Amino acid sequence: MKNTLKTFFAVLTIVALSSFANLGGGHGYHIGDVATDFELENIDGKTVSLSDFKSAKGFIVVFTCNTCPYAVAYEDRVEALNKKYANLGYPVVAIMPNNTEVKPGDSMEAMKARAKAKGFTFPYLMDEGQKIYPKYGATKTPHIYILQKTKKGNVVKYMGAIDDNYLDANAVNKKYVEDAVDALLSGKEIEEKQTRAIGCSIKV
Numbered sequence: 001m002k003n004t005l006k007t008f009f010a011v012l013t014i015v016a017l018s019s020f021a022n023l024g025g026g027h028g029y030h031i032g033d034v035a036t037d038f039e040l041e042n043i044d045g046k047t048v049s050l051s052d053f054k055s056a057k058g059f060i061v062v063f064t065c066n067t068c069p070y071a072v073a074y075e076d077r078v079e080a081l082n083k084k085y086a087n088l089g090y091p092v093v094a095i096m097p098n099n100t101e102v103k104p105g106d107s108m109e110a111m112k113a114r115a116k117a118k119g120f121t122f123p124y125l126m127d128e129g130q131k132i133y134p135k136y137g138a139t140k141t142p143h144i145y146i147l148q149k150t151k152k153g154n155v156v157k158y159m160g161a162i163d164d165n166y167l168d169a170n171a172v173n174k175k176y177v178e179d180a181v182d183a184l185l186s187g188k189e190i191e192e193k194q195t196r197a198i199g200c201s202i203k204v
Contacts, residue, residue, distance in 0.1 A: 060181065
């Protein structure tokens with residue numbers, strides 16, 4: 001009986017920790033943390049860092065990939081976010097976090113082909129060696145982090161999902177990322193600072 005109870009509570013603990021991690025509450029950044037900069041290779045062969053964007057007010061950092069159906073479903077919406085907010089000071093910076101040995105469809109060549117086919121207007125970077133996504137605490141593709149540039153650095157203001165309906169962009173009720181960026185641009189408090197990221201697990 002004791003062993004059964006121990007097993008039961010162990011399973012409960014694992015489930016609870018897993019759920020907490022999916023909300024961004026485990027390892028990685030929390031709301032209000034300062035995100036460190038990075039230098040990652042873009043699909044054009046150049047290295048990109050956040051410090052390259054001199055006039056930016058902040059960033060919409062998207063951990064995404066070619067192979068996850070959720071990420072693919074959100075591609076057009078990510079592109080729309082960049083077209084809407086890049087000129088307002090919040091460009092999209094996309095990062096592919098998967099292990100390409102596990103997911104060959106996420107190789108740099110595949111990323112280049114996908115970006116060309118879809119006409120991406122934002123940087124699409126490779127997290128070589130998978131060093132960046134753990135710092136953020138990203139667990140899914142897609143997983144979004146909105147950063148605001150301040151004197152302290154790039155502060156995490158939102159993390160989680162893009163919106164509340166990955167299946168149908170026309171049936172979305174809550175546009176979490178748009179609402180958050182709009183709030184930052186107008187100097188208001190973000191109402192929902194953290195939501196559950198919906199997508200495929202990052203492949204290690």
